[in-house]
Amino acid sequence: MFGVLGQLMAHRISKDVEADGRERSDFPIVCESCLGDNPYIGMTKANSDMCKICTRPFTVFRWRPGRDARYKKSEICQTCSKLKNACQVCILDLDFGLPVQVCDTALSINSNDAIPKSDVNREYFAEEHDRRARAGLDYESSYGKAQPNDTIMKLKRTTPYYKRNQARICSFFIRGECKRGAECAYRHEMPVNGELSQQNIKDRYYGVNDPVALKLLNRAGTTSRDLWLSLEKAYAPHSTSREYTLKTQLLRIEMHGDETPDAYLNRAQEYADALAAIGEPVKDKDLVMLAVSGLREEYNGLKTTITARQSPTAFSELHSLLSDHDYMLGKTRSPAPSITPSFTANYAVGSSSIPEPRQAQLSELAAQLSALGFQVSPIAPSGPQAFYAHICIQFFGL
Incomplete structure (x- = not known):
């Protein structure tokens, strides 16, 4: 059927x-x-x-x-x-x-x-x-x-x-x-x-x-x-669960290993803006302390400097402080330039083949290099090196 x-x-x-x-x-x-x-x-x-x-x-x-x-x-x-x-x-x-x-x-x-x-x-x-x-x-x-x-x-x-x-x-x-x-x-x-x-x-x-x-x-x-x-x-409008979530995220904020300072500060600012939108604004000094506490270990020196200040640091200043810190850190880690033997041979102080006015200029240059931490040893070259040094001085106006 x-x-x-x-x-x-x-x-x-x-x-x-x-x-x-x-x-x-x-x-x-x-x-x-x-x-x-x-x-x-x-x-x-x-x-x-x-x-x-x-x-x-x-x-x-x-x-x-x-x-x-x-x-x-x-x-x-x-x-x-x-x-x-x-x-x-x-x-x-x-x-x-x-x-x-x-x-x-x-x-x-x-x-x-x-x-x-x-x-x-x-x-x-x-x-x-x-x-x-x-x-x-x-x-x-x-x-x-x-x-x-x-x-x-x-x-x-x-x-x-x-x-x-x-x-x-x-x-x-x-x-x-x-x-x-x-x-x-x-x-x-x-x-x-x-x-x-x-x-x-x-x-x-x-x-x-x-x-x-x-x-x-x-x-x-x-x-x-x-x-x-x-x-x-x-x-x-205001939501208790929303407020709790945002405040928890801001309190636990940490800088990731591959995160740039700009991205990290923008993330902290977004949390603060979201709290301000629901009527719970975060004080600027509190936002600075939370953002500084979440920095990586390489910024420990900067953390100490900011917390030891008598006047509070504004959140808008953190970007420039982190940028300066990264610049100085990279400069410290880079190898210091040195004077090569060929340079000292060609532009040696006290060379008999260099005119006396040029000798005074080279002496002044050697003093400036020594003040910057470079070691310049007076070497008296002879032979073709002295000849080419004299030609270079006349050509480049040293």
């Missing part, structure tokens, strides 16, 4: 490509920001994922919006996208670039009860709308019928925001272990946790407890430009 039913189902699927419940499409429904500023992007197409809302299989598109951007892909199916007039990637409104909750509140649309949340009803609801779409009927969506009001027009985004396509933060950089430097494909920034970082697709789609939407609605009285600028900057 089951074999006959299986054959009948297979025959039905072969006749109707939509009978298996899989959505098939040739291009995603995306906003301009998610599509990116590159007009020559290449997309991959695969039927290998399920919608984050209705859990039905659908066609997934994946692309890279720009050179420095991360790869993006469609998260929800086109049926769910059309019901909310939302982008398949960022789940923001296609016309205004706003969260669904903001549009629902501003346009007085109650869509929570319109879209079922149970698995069976949700699947039936999606299939019914697919059937209407194949029959040439319009979607029963409230967004196409509502007219935008003043609140929507004031909050809407007028230009694409490509910055949200930027690469992820490098996890190795957070631990201080990234050695790729400028070649790293990820951002070298410290993550900031908070209310705007706690986002998920379902809350954004259903318009429930969306932190970005709540932020917009609370600031609805301000201008559109000020509002969007504040959202870009206000990643998170």
Whole structure:
């Protein structure tokens, strides 16, 4: 019996490509920001994922919006996208670039009860709308019928925001272990946790407890430009766990074996800037002590000098102090130059073949070299060496 039913189902699927419940499409429904500023992007197409809302299989598109951007892909199916007039990637409104909750509140649309949340009803609801779409009927969506009001027009985004396509933060950089430097494909920034970082697709789609939407609605009285600028900057307010993590990283900061002084000081400054961003600034003298204590052993002499100072050292002075220390250390380790026998033979003090005025100049030069630590022994050359020395003196004007 089951074999006959299986054959009948297979025959039905072969006749109707939509009978298996899989959505098939040739291009995603995306906003301009998610599509990116590159007009020559290449997309991959695969039927290998399920919608984050209705859990039905659908066609997934994946692309890279720009050179420095991360790869993006469609998260929800086109049926769910059309019901909310939302982008398949960022789940923001296609016309205004706003969260669904903001549009629902501003346009007085109650869509929570319109879209079922149970698995069976949700699947039936999606299939019914697919059937209407194949029959040439319009979607029963409230967004196409509502007219935008003043609140929507004031909050809407007028230009694409490509910055949200930027690469992820490098996890190795957070631990201080990234050695790729400028070649790293990820951002070298410290993550900031908070209310705007706690986002998920379902809350954004259903318009429930969306932190970005709540932020917009609370600031609805301000201008559109000020509002969007504040959202870009206000990643998170003060967080106890975030403060503890940053302070621990700053207290345990150490200079790696192959790390340059510039990279080390920049890392310490980044920790201090992150603490200042959450309202916990670090005093300059404390930052200096923490940075100095984490230096390698070769800087022990500099550590003693800085800590023994009566006046505190500014953090901005550490760069020049470390640079001077490295210069003097390299000068001490390099071998001292010496006077070769050929030089002393050709330019020997007291040579009978050199005129007396030149003898005085050479004597003065020998005194200066002796003051610098060079040993010059008077050697009286004879033969061809004295002749060539006399020629060189006349030619070079020594």
